[in-house]
Amino acid sequence: MFGKGLVKGLVITWKEFWTPKVTIQYPEEQPPVPERFHGRLSIEVDKCIACGMCVNACPNKVIELKKQKVGKKQFLTDYVQNVQYCLFCGLCVEACPKDALHFTAIFNMNQYFYDNLPVVLVQREAPAEPVEKEEPAAKAGSGDKVKPKPKAKVDKSVPAAASEVAAGKAPDKEGQ
Numbered sequence: 001m002f003g004k005g006l007v008k009g010l011v012i013t014w015k016e017f018w019t020p021k022v023t024i025q026y027p028e029e030q031p032p033v034p035e036r037f038h039g040r041l042s043i044e045v046d047k048c049i050a051c052g053m054c055v056n057a058c059p060n061k062v063i064e065l066k067k068q069k070v071g072k073k074q075f076l077t078d079y080v081q082n083v084q085y086c087l088f089c090g091l092c093v094e095a096c097p098k099d100a101l102h103f104t105a106i107f108n109m110n111q112y113f114y115d116n117l118p119v120v121l122v123q124r125e126a127p128a129e130p131v132e133k134e135e136p137a138a139k140a141g142s143g144d145k146v147k148p149k150p151k152a153k154v155d156k157s158v159p160a161a162a163s164e165v166a167a168g169k170a171p172d173k174e175g176q
């Protein structure tokens with residue numbers, strides 16, 4: 001009886017030895033994620049009108065949004081995702097009327113300290129006055145998009161640094 005069990009175990013070991021390995025050298029090697037994966041949020045600040053519908057749609061009060069009135073428009077100054085409470089349900093993304101909110105494939109949001117968990121997507125100062133018509137020329141130079149809308153360009157001029165934050169770069173909050 002003892003010998004039979006040993007042989008069975010060795011057979012399994014032998015089979016597993018030849019099966020393809022699924023382990024990867026993480027974090028140097030990143031695992032593939034599905035196309036519609038729900039990872040860290042990303043916001044396109046140029047599209048956002050600071051309406052707060054994403055905040056209202058969230059069942060867990062994950063999103064903190066601050067805005068300031070500049071001229072006749074609301075200017076998004078702070079947008080924080082408290083990922084420790086997030087269900088990654090996607091209700092906020094669905095609620096956005098401007099399609100400004102998206103999920104990224106970034107799943108590594110771990111932090112050593114609890115206080116560093118919230119992901120700062122936007123943190124910027126509001127301009128003193130609305131900046132209206134500087135952008136079209138600048139954008140025409142880039143030549144990529146065919147969007148002659150002056151509205152979307154209002155927010156873009158002021159915080160060049162903020163757009164990096166919005167793109168998901170929160171240097172001190174990145175997982176290690």
Ligand code: SF4
Pocket residue numbers: 057058059060061062063085086087088089090091092093
């Ligand atoms: S994914 Fe769900 S829980 Fe997370 S911020 Fe959006 S609405 Fe809230």
Ligand code: SF4
Pocket residue numbers: 043047048049050051052053054055065095096097098099100101
């Ligand atoms: S719902 Fe969309 S447009 Fe409104 S505040 Fe949220 S991200 Fe901005």
